Amino acid sequence: DTAVSQTPKYLVTQMGNDKSIKCEQNLGHDTMYWYKQDSKKFLKIMFSYNNKELIINETVPNRFSPKSPDKAHLNLHINSLELGDSAVYFCASSHLDRFYGYTFGSGTRLTVV
Amino acid sequence: ELKVEQNPLFLSMQEGKNYTIYCNYSTTSDRLYWYRQDPGKSLESLFVLLSNGAVKQEGRLMASLDTKARLSTLHITAAVHDLSATYFCAGESGSARQLTFGSGTQLTVLP
Numbered sequence A: 001d002t003a004v005s006q007t008p009k010y011l012v013t014q015m016g017n018d019k020s021i022k023c024e025q026n027l028g029h030d031t032m033y034w035y036k037q038d039s040k041k042f043l044k045i046m047f048s049y050n051n052k053e054l055i056i057n058e059t060v061p062n063r064f065s066p067k068s069p070d071k072a073h074l075n076l077h078i079n080s081l082e083l084g085d086s087a088v089y090f091c092a093s094s095h096l097d098r099f100y101g102y103t104f105g106s107g108t109r110l111t112v113v
Numbered sequence B: 001e002l003k004v005e006q007n008p009l010f011l012s013m014q015e016g017k018n019y020t021i022y023c024n025y026s027t028t029s030d031r032l033y034w035y036r037q038d039p040g041k042s043l044e045s046l047f048v049l050l051s052n053g054a055v056k057q058e059g060r061l062m063a064s065l066d067t068k069a070r071l072s073t074l075h076i077t078a079a080v081h082d083l084s085a086t087y088f089c090a091g092e093s094g095s096a097r098q099l100t101f102g103s104g105t106q107l108t109v110l111p
Helices: none
Strands: A004-007 A010-013 A019-025 A031-037 A043-050 A054-056 A064-070 A073-078 A087-094 A108-112 B004-007 B010-014 B019-025 B032-037 B043-049 B055-058 B061-066 B071-076 B085-093 B098-101 B105-110
Touching: A004 A087, A010 A019, A019 A031, A019 A087, A019 A108, A031 A073, A031 B098, A043 A064, A043 A073, A043 B098, A073 A087, B004 B085, B010 B019, B019 B032, B019 B085, B032 B061, B032 B071, B043 B055, B043 B061, B043 B071, B071 B085
Parallel strands: A010 A108, B010 B105
Antiparallel strands: A004 A019, A019 A073, A031 A043, A031 A087, A043 A054, A064 A073, A087 A108, B004 B019, B019 B071, B032 B043, B032 B085, B055 B061, B061 B071, B085 B098, B085 B105
16 A cells, blocks of 8 residues: 555653654655644644755754654654653655645654653 | 634534635745544545635535635535544645644534
8 A cells, every 4th residue: 555654653651761653655755744733633844854855843842853764764753752742743745846745644642651 | 934824713513504614824825735634533635726716626625725815715515424523724835845734623513
């Protein structure tokens, strides 16, 4: 199946831990994104990344870092997790030069206790 | 910086009725998107509006775009229960075409 897949789907962890969320797309897209959806369902861009540049939303704490081993993967690493990091994180992908829209992953629900 | 305002935040409507969700945006947006999200699920693309005056329809949903007024609308015709979900509009901006989302409209269609 062609898609954007995220793992894990659910992640429960303690404050202070470091965790990663993985994202893979097999759509041949050249740009990938991370969005955060908070408890009020508000969606906000965190990062966008392609081969040329990483754009970081200035409101994202530097405890969050995207890591891209190749064009098909954009993982999200979070250091020193805080209660306020609890949210649903969505990965998405698109192709900048060709308009195919955006494809979103199924989301990762992160709960920090 | 692109800002997107969506209203209403909550909408309860009777089956068979019509209603409109409004989406205003602050600066030029390359494209305007509408998404649907069911509880605990991902975002499902409904419409992409590319230019002024664009109108797209799918079933009981119709989306339109007025770039001069910086306004997009999602019109619901003869609502049915299956349309109950949260609807988001989003504008696109920046070199990486990041999406800026509205706050969402939680639609509940009552029998």
